[in-house]
Amino acid sequence: MSSSYTPHNKKAPLVGKKYLIPFILITSLFALWGFANDITNPMVAAFQTVMELSATKASLIQFAFYGGYATMALPAAFFIRRYSYKKGILLGLALYALGAFMFIPAANREEFSFFCISLYVLTFGLAFLETTANPFILSLGSKETSTRRLNLAQAFNPLGSLCGMGVASLIVLPNLLSDTRNASGEIIFQSLSAAEKAEIRVHDLVVIRDPYVAIGVIVVAMLVLIALVKMPNVHGQSKGEKSSVSLKHLFHNKEYREGVVTQMFYVAAQIMTWTFIIQYADNLGISKATAQNYNIIAMALFLCFRFTGTMLMRYIRPIKMLACFAVMASLCTIGAIFIVGYAGLICLVAVSAFMSIMFPSIYGIALENVDAEDTSLGAAFLVMAIVGGALMPPLQGMIIDCGTIGFLPAVNVSFALPLLCFIVIAIYGCRCIRRYNK
Secondary structure (H helix, E strand, O other), X not given: OOOOOOOOOOOOOOOOHHHHHHHHHHHHHHHHHHHHHHHHOOHHHHHHHHOOOOHHHHOHHHHHHHHHXXXXXXXXXXXXXXXXXXXXXXXXXXXXXXXXXXXXXHHHHOOHHXXXXXXXXXXXXXXXXXXXXXXXXXXXXXXXXXXXXXXXXXOOXXXXXXXXXXXXXXXXXXXXXXXXXXXXXXXXXXXXXXXXHHHHHHHHHHHHHHHHHHHHHHHHHHHHHHHHOOOOOOOOOOXXXXXXXXXXXXXXXXXXXXXXXXXXXXXXXXXXXXHOHHHHHHOOOOOHHHHHHHHHHHHHHHHHHHHHHHHHOOOOOHHHHHHHHHHHHHHHHHHHHHOOOHHHHHHHHHHHHHHOOHHHHHHHHHHOOOOHHHHHHHHHHHHHHHHHHHHHHHHHHHHHOOOEEOOEEHHHHXXXXXXXXXXXXXXXXXXXXXXXXX
């Protein structure tokens, strides 16, 4: 890696004054998609009960959600290259709002597939926002502070995530009648008559619907605000470079090429960890609403370590922190696999602390030596790597459906998949360190 990749020059401002307002507005978008991500994760468990689905089928929620990223990231990049970052953001917000409002007919029809389609459309918007916002933030200032700047902006993503988790924990999950339990902790929904189930299903789907409709209204308001604000014409929006030339440049860039693969494994690990923490706790006899509190604690750790990690990057290179955090996440995941009980759950919660800096660090490292003209396409493939969140959760759901594997609960064994992902991330960090040292 080039010698410009160093965080130790303290003279360069993180964000210049002329970019401050755009930086604040674009950073707020990170919270918006954080909300969507983390109100959706506990919905897998909610749909599993109210729609009477297997863990495998319920995890198709994540397949639809993150599949939307894979579908739309590349078209978003071409759109940005032809038009501008601002127009890409506005279109992304419009698609986000459309997908959220589609929850109204989905709840009325009471079809699981309709909810999946709604989330699929919603993430078309998120793909536009992430393909646009991440490289836009990188370009709003000095290149040597770009990874720190992106970590700072990404630190507001878990704030939105905490809001999403809070809504799920305080509004959605406690009000789901389908999760009512008897004195022994067993869910009574399965023992009810068809008529009673139908009545409860109508109620619960409305409870699930309303937060998405509310965020849709907020997204529309944000769309109007950004439409009225002038955005700088920063580098990375070049229309002169042919896409085929950009693709060739990207393919021959080792840090970038390996970064895309690593990002796919990271997103898979994050989504599996946060989605199935509820099933992990459920195996210990903890209700969904209470289990979601552990998810909130995990996200609080994630947020605290994100800000701490961003500050430490003034003194420690992001590649070294990435490798170290990946090793620690691996150790915590091993504890979650082999320790059956509350101690294992605590290990699983602790994983989030070490995931904190991974996404923006991989993103920044991968794009560090990418030419400005190739940035939009480079960002698109890094966003497409989010498809990892669509591919692996169904596989983890299949493992969980096994019940018991050997002497361990299947839900514990299923976290071998996130462990594999963290090992890949550690290898990427170490390879980047070795290249840098050379």
